[in-house]
Amino acid sequence: MHPAPSTYAGMADVAAVLVLLTEFAMLRAPTLRAQVRLYAFQSLVVTVLAVFIAATQHIGELYVLALLSFVLKVLIVPGLVLRLLRNAEVDLAGSSVLGVASMILIAIGVSAFGFFAVGSLHVHSTALPPTALAIAAAVVLVAFVLIILRSDVVSQAIGFFSLENGVSVASLVVAAGLPLVVEVAFLFDLLVAVVVFGVIMRVHHGRTKTLSTTELDRLKG
Amino acid sequence: MSSIPVLLIAVPFAAAVATFFLPVRVSRVLTVVSGALVFGLSLVLIPAVTTHTAISTGSLLRVDALSVVFLIATTFLYAATAVFAGGYLNLAQSPAGTRYGRRFYAGLNLFCWSMVAAPLVNGLALLWVAVEITTVVSALLVAIDDTDGASEASWKYVLIASLGLGIALLATIIMYYAGTTVFGSAYDLSYAQMLAGAVRFPPDVVRLAFVLAVLGFGTKMGLVPVHTWLPDAHSEAPTPVSALLSGALLAISFYAILRYFQIAVRTLGPTFPRNVLLIFGLASLLLAALYLLVQRDLKRLLAYSSVEHMGILAIGMSFGAPIAIVGVLLHVLAHAAAKGTAFFGAGSVVRKFGTKDMTRIRGGITALPWSGPMLVAAVLALSAMPPFGIFRSEFLIVSGGLSDPRDTVTAVLVILVTVAFFGLSWFTTQTMLTPAILPGSPEGAGMVTPTKGEVSPWIVVSMALGLAALVILGVHPPAQLNQLLHHAASELGVPR
Numbered sequence: 001m002h003p004a005p006s007t008y009a010g011m012a013d014v015a016a017v018l019v020l021l022t023e024f025a026m027l028r029a030p031t032l033r034a035q036v037r038l039y040a041f042q043s044l045v046v047t048v049l050a051v052f053i054a055a056t057q058h059i060g061e062l063y064v065l066a067l068l069s070f071v072l073k074v075l076i077v078p079g080l081v082l083r084l085l086r087n088a089e090v091d092l093a094g095s096s097v098l099g100v101a102s103m104i105l106i107a108i109g110v111s112a113f114g115f116f117a118v119g120s121l122h123v124h125s126t127a128l129p130p131t132a133l134a135i136a137a138a139v140v141l142v143a144f145v146l147i148i149l150r151s152d153v154v155s156q157a158i159g160f161f162s163l164e165n166g167v168s169v170a171s172l173v174v175a176a177g178l179p180l181v182v183e184v185a186f187l188f189d190l191l192v193a194v195v196v197f198g199v200i201m202r203v204h205h206g207r208t209k210t211l212s213t214t215e216l217d218r219l220k221g
Numbered sequence: 222m223s224s225i226p227v228l229l230i231a232v233p234f235a236a237a238v239a240t241f242f243l244p245v246r247v248s249r250v251l252t253v254v255s256g257a258l259v260f261g262l263s264l265v266l267i268p269a270v271t272t273h274t275a276i277s278t279g280s281l282l283r284v285d286a287l288s289v290v291f292l293i294a295t296t297f298l299y300a301a302t303a304v305f306a307g308g309y310l311n312l313a314q315s316p317a318g319t320r321y322g323r324r325f326y327a328g329l330n331l332f333c334w335s336m337v338a339a340p341l342v343n344g345l346a347l348l349w350v351a352v353e354i355t356t357v358v359s360a361l362l363v364a365i366d367d368t369d370g371a372s373e374a375s376w377k378y379v380l381i382a383s384l385g386l387g388i389a390l391l392a393t394i395i396m397y398y399a400g401t402t403v404f405g406s407a408y409d410l411s412y413a414q415m416l417a418g419a420v421r422f423p424p425d426v427v428r429l430a431f432v433l434a435v436l437g438f439g440t441k442m443g444l445v446p447v448h449t450w451l452p453d454a455h456s457e458a459p460t461p462v463s464a465l466l467s468g469a470l471l472a473i474s475f476y477a478i479l480r481y482f483q484i485a486v487r488t489l490g491p492t493f494p495r496n497v498l499l500i501f502g503l504a505s506l507l508l509a510a511l512y513l514l515v516q517r518d519l520k521r522l523l524a525y526s527s528v529e530h531m532g533i534l535a536i537g538m539s540f541g542a543p544i545a546i547v548g549v550l551l552h553v554l555a556h557a558a559a560k561g562t563a564f565f566g567a568g569s570v571v572r573k574f575g576t577k578d579m580t581r582i583r584g585g586i587t588a589l590p591w592s593g594p595m596l597v598a599a600v601l602a603l604s605a606m607p608p609f610g611i612f613r614s615e616f617l618i619v620s621g622g623l624s625d626p627r628d629t630v631t632a633v634l635v636i637l638v639t640v641a642f643f644g645l646s647w648f649t650t651q652t653m654l655t656p657a658i659l660p661g662s663p664e665g666a667g668m669v670t671p672t673k674g675e676v677s678p679w680i681v682v683s684m685a686l687g688l689a690a691l692v693i694l695g696v697h698p699p700a701q702l703n704q705l706l707h708h709a710a711s712e713l714g715v716p717r
Contacts (some may be wrong), residue, residue, distance in 0.1 A: 175397040189353045199361065
């Protein structure tokens with residue numbers, strides 16, 4: 001008989017599951033705007049998890065991190081992408097190779113693989129809930145499914161940002177003590193990456209007048 | 222001595238800021254000065270790191286023999302590319318031309334700054350940050366030409382490389398977790414500490430972190446099957462950027478893998494990390510050798526040659542003999558010089574003939590009396606012909622493989638390198654050495670026949686620099702450099 005999980009472990013697991021479910025919701029979101037809003041919600045969950053861990057584990061630095069991640073991932077990144085969408089006047093997500101149902105089925109299979117593969121590592125520790133790490137691995141893999149199967153630049157970029165959210169969950173549960181300077185450097189990098197993604201998306205839209213990636217097939221061999 | 226790492230970081234950054242504001246003709250000179258200065262500073266570090274184990278500046282910067290090898294490769298190419306760019310860029314005397322020049326030089330310096338920073342920082346997390354910065358800066362440089370090809374290549378590059386680095390970030394975090402079992406929940410990922418504690422890390426966790434790191438940083442290094450961005454970005458970027466991507470950026474990603482390798486061999490013993498690198502290396506070498514046989518685009522040909530050489534590096538690391546590891550490190554230096562020179566020559570050809578399509582170019586050696594023959598020499602150097610540096614490094618790797626003994630792998634390595642040699646030299650010699658077809662003759666349809674003469678003397682100078690370095694590395698590497706390579710190889714070896 002397993003002992004009941006502590007509040008801390010339970011909360012971390014709940015947050016990780018919410019992040020994973022949001023990732024699935026992104027897979028079926030029909031419009032790009034909905035996708036961006038789901039990303040903002042997912043980032044909010046990650047921020048709440050950071051605040052919770054900061055409070056229960058008494059790691060003061062995590063409050064700073066939570067604040068930064070709130071400003072960056074809940075406000076700035078979605079704001080920038082939504083502005084790009086307003087200028088592009090496109091909202092329907094690029095049609096994917098597969099239907100929504102098949103996409104979800106593939107994602108379920110892939111996330112189960114990630115969950116059990118990482119779970120089988122038997123990562124043990126007194127403070128951390130190992131389930132959350134396995135779920136974070138599943139989030140990363142579903143983000144890959146999203147990027148591979150969606151054929152427009154915004155979905156692919158959001159897929160990358162949400163992959164980063166999955167890694168954030170992993171880092172919060174297994175590496176909460178990571179020095180602040182490093183965490184801030186990670187976030188700064190994300191900010192730079194967002195700006196660069198934005199610039200290249202604008203270049204792409206300026207040249208092709210679409211956000212779809214189906215025309216990006218000239219270079220091969 | 223401990224102020225040199227600070228200078229190495231400060232100089233290219235200052236150059237990047239200054240070139241954004243200064244007129245282009247000043248930037249041109251300033252970039253060369255900055256490149257030459259950091260190259261000189263890296264050379265100054267050689268005696269210090271071969272006598273001491275490492276030089277630390279504060280807790281953030283640390284230099285040892287391994288990092289100096291990669292610093293030298295990067296900064297040499299920085300200096301040579303700065304010279305080349307001065308001759309290659311042909312800016313219109315218009316506001317658009319000036320804007321392009323400013324962006325280009327600021328981006329070039331910033332790109333080199335991030336690549337110089339990567340081997341200098343102390344710790345796996347900061348290393349990841351530096352490599353991520355190289356990605357975002359170079360993605361903008363790939364897109365700078367604003368053509369359909371460039372925008373497609375830059376999108377593929379920024380997306381695929383960022384995803385790879387997402388995996389590498391996961392590797393960093395899992396490696397951090399492996400460390401918490403020894404150091405407690407709060408510590409930094411500095412190299413000395415990680416290496417000291419590595420024997421007590423949980424093996425399963427380190428195994429996962431190492432594979433993820435090879436996959437993640439391998440994406441940027443161009444290992445098959447995660448190399449798909451590489452030929453596109455290399456062929457569509459402005460040629461100075463192609464040279465830096467191929468000669469320096471791929472090496473820096475390899476450096477990141479080596480840092481994980483150092484930890485992994487301490488925790489897991491040598492067999493597992495070597496086998497992982499062997500699989501990726503063989504796949505890269507096989508695929509690249511076959512693609513080299515069918516390329517018609519000059520810059521894509523050189524890009525696939527990079528994949529081939531990255532495969533050789535990975536295979537060389539999978540051999541246990543110390544001599545093979547010395548060969549791998551020498552290969553990093555020689556490949557930087559050879560690939561830089563080859564891309565400079567390709568840039569000269571592209572500017573002269575206005576096309577990268579090798580079926581439309583004939584008589585390159587007549588049209589370009591200096592850079593033409595030097596391009597042929599650089600391609601022969603890439604195919605490991607003596608007296609160039611790659612001959613020596615591949616010789617060391619192969620003899621390491623035979624003494625290991627890993628005879629089968631070594632035989633496969635030699636065969637695939639020979640296949641690659643055929644592809645690489647067949648098309649370039651055809652392009653460069655076959656006499657130009659007279660315009661108006663029936664075979665001449667679609668051919669480009671430009672006038673005779675070099676595009677710019679600076680291109681010739683940059684190529685001569687690269688070839689001189691290759692000959693020095695091949696004929697008689699300086700004793701101090703040899704010492705550095707052996708020292709770095711012992712840092713990478715399995716501790717007894």
